[in-house]
Amino acid sequence: MMLDMEDRLDIYQKMLQIRSSELKMCELFKKGEIVGHMLPCLGQEAIPSTLAKVYAPDDYLVTAHRGGGHYMAKGCDFNAMWAELYGRATGTTKGRGGQIHLMDMSHFAMTGNAVVGQHWGIATGAGFVARKRGKIVVAVGGEGSTNRGIFHESLNMATVQKLPILYVVEFNNNQMGNTCEETTAGTRIANRAFAYDIPGATVDGNDPDAIYSKAIEYVDHIRSGKGPCLLECITGKWTDSVSNIRQLPEVLEKIKSPENDCIARFEVKLRAEGILTDALEKACKNRAQEMLQAALTFAQNSPLPNPSDGMDDVFSQPV
Amino acid sequence: MKNMKMVDAIREALREEMLHDEDVFLLGEALGGVQGGSFRVTKGLDEEFGKARVVDTAISEAAIGGVAVGAAAYGMRPVVEIMFGSLMPLVADEIHNQAGTLHYVSGGKINCPCVIRTCNWMRIISGPHHCGNIDALWVNSPGIKAVAPSTPYDAKGLLKTAIRDNDPVIFLEYSPLYTKTGDVPEEEYFVPIGKADIKREGKDVTIICYATTVGDALESAELMEKEGVSVEVLDLRTIIPYDKEAIRASVEKTGRVVIAYEGYKTGGVGSEIAAFIAEECIDSLIAPVLRVACKDVPNPSNSILIENISIGKREVIDAIRRVME
Structure with missing residues (x-):
């Protein structure tokens, strides 16, 4: 199955939204205007933006802590995300979780879990619910998280139970500064699918068309009750965490080179196909900026939490 | 009143709650079949409720814990079994970092209604990896509730409450108590969490x-x-x-x-x-x-x-x- 023109422009718009938001996050962090622990997904925007065309709005999305792009792509509250980055009471988690614990259950999105790999098990639990409710789970994490035992335990259990889960690995070849060559046996993460006798494939994770065609094939398989699939998307992680702000000049360099940049590549493709014009590109970029501006305004005008608010919600009811 | 063993009282609580709410399901190692759980607590429930609600897993404590959190977050009520209390460190992250923090760190928007059952035994000679007691870990873990009944009456009433509770509850069974008998009412009842x-x-x-x-x-x-x-x-x-x-x-x-x-x-x-x-x-x-x-x-x-x-x-x-x- 191929993406139609409208879907591809939607993906492009989401990629722009994520890119402009993540760049602004780095910029404001560097200035000291926002603080905390932040893990941008710059360079990986094609994956969340494309997966949003694969799952339904009420399907479940569970990711690791570099999940800001997935949060945005699923249509979760963008204003509340920015309020969260500013530590405001109106933030998506009331200013408690910050950028690495972004979640919006009104969109079935658990898109922040800061213990690397633990989201694979949680996604597998979501799979039991999805199986009962006729939905699917899309679980996403970096290749660094696939060397945790929980990755194996999850794929094994999901396969035996035929759980409706698409496991997506964002292969950015960076694990706390180590490369796979230094840490990981085997050439491809997707090869591990063979161990479970489930479908597995590696695609160009910077190309929405490549991601979509394999992901939608796998989702059809999953929805038909045949169990999970493993999709590995090769991409690049431009920033580890914004606390390492020295990376930012290099990031801006990468944006200038289309071979590294999923957005620049997609623009070239869309132009060649006559879908994207100068005027349309400008309109899309303006729209991304407008959304960002609105979110920034909302966040900056939102109240800070009261110190005592941090005592609430340890339990669902006071004990 | 009927006189019953604690093991039967726990099973009765599980059965009643599974009948009461179809989102309650059990997950663990060898819960069904001949084994019926490490101490026969779940014996026979697979025949009554089927393999989709009494889920036998591989020896995968981390995944069992992860499933408890994920299934609870998305709206079901998993009751999982970890064979021994001394194996609870294998799910310590899932309990302490995941289940215990979820309601708080989601801004009070996501509940985590799961029960983690396990069994302590101290006076039995199975060595340090099968015996032991780390109940104190959970007292030091914000967002976690932990109960440990001493009678069949308390066991049944507390487990029913724990399953309906919207927070993660650790249910601590002690193997020497499984065969202790006591009176249990015929009619439905609950024992509140947090009451001595x-x-x-x-x-x-x-x-x-x-x-x-x-x-x-x-x-x-x-x-x-x-x-x-x-x-x-x-x-x-x-x-x-x-x-x-x-x-x-x-x-x-x-x-x-x-x-x-x-x-x-x-x-x-x-x-x-x-x-x-x-x-x-x-x-x-x-x-x-x-x-x-x-x-x-x-x-x-x-x-x-x-x-x-x-x-x-x-x-x-x-x-x-x-x-x-």
Whole structure:
């Protein structure tokens, strides 16, 4: 199955939204205007933006802590995300979780879990619910998280139970500064699918068309009750965490080179196909900026939490 | 009333809750089939409810814990079994970092209604990896509730409450108690989390205890009665959040406290209770608070050696005599 023109422009718009938001996050962090622990997904925007065309709005999305792009792509509250980055009471988690614990259950999105790999098990639990409710789970994490035992335990259990889960690995070849060559046996993460006798494939994770065609094939398989699939998307992680702000000049360099940049590549493709014009590109970029501006305004005008608010919600009811 | 073993009372609670709510399901190692769970607690439930609701898993504690959190977050009520309490470190992240933080770190928007059942055994010679007790970990883990019943009545009522609770609850079973019998009502009932129970009233000394040590305390109280010492037995039932009011009321009445718990002494559940009494009830005390607990030693696989590190009636009686001096 191929993406139609409208879907591809939607993906492009989401990629722009994520890119402009993540760049602004780095910029404001560097200035000291926002603080905390932040893990941008710059360079990986094609994956969340494309997966949003694969799952339904009420399907479940569970990711690791570099999940800001997935949060945005699923249509979760963008204003509340920015309020969260500013530590405001109106933030998506009331200013408690910050950028690495972004979640919006009104969109079935658990898109922040800061213990690397633990989201694979949680996604597998979501799979039991999805199986009962006729939905699917899309679980996403970096290749660094696939060397945790929980990755194996999850794929094994999901396969035996035929759980409706698409496991997506964002292969950015960076694990706390180590490369796979230094840490990981085997050439491809997707090869591990063979161990479970489930479908597995590696695609160009910077190309929405490549991601979509394999992901939608796998989702059809999953929805038909045949169990999970493993999709590995090769991409690049431009920033580890914004606390390492020295990376930012290099990031801006990468944006200038289309071979590294999923957005620049997609623009070239869309132009060649006559879908994207100068005027349309400008309109899309303006729209991304407008959304960002609105979110920034909302966040900056939102109240800070009261110190005592941090005592609430340890339990669902006071004990 | 009907008289039943604790193992049957726990199974009855699971069965009733599975009938009550089809989102309740069980997950663990060998829960179904011939094994029926590590201690036969879940035996027969797979036949009644099917393999989709009594899920047998690989030996995969991390995934079992992860499933408990994920299934609960997305709206079901998983009840998972971890074979032994000494294996609970294998799900410590899923409990402490995931289940315990989820409601808070989601801004109060995501509930995590899961139950993690496990079984402690201390006085049995299966060595340090099968025996042991780390109940105290959960007392030090915000967002987690933990209960540990001593009777079939409490076990059934607490488990039903735990399954309907919207927070993660650790349900601590103790293997020596599975065969203990007691009266259980025919009609449905619930035991609240966070409420202690005075298992015996007394006026001279309070023994604060839970699970297996409740039996030790009751037998000790019986014997001390003959020496003219009136012993109150306060069964915590819930170790977190523990019942501060019940403790305060009993300490005010007796002024003497022995805390008996079948975990390691240092930093144990009783250490927290002792600290609470020191902070909030010190004016009521007429004797130092004593802890009766296992020695801080890994469990040896030898009956001569285990005898020396574990506790029982003798140690409880010794402590009562000391606080009465």
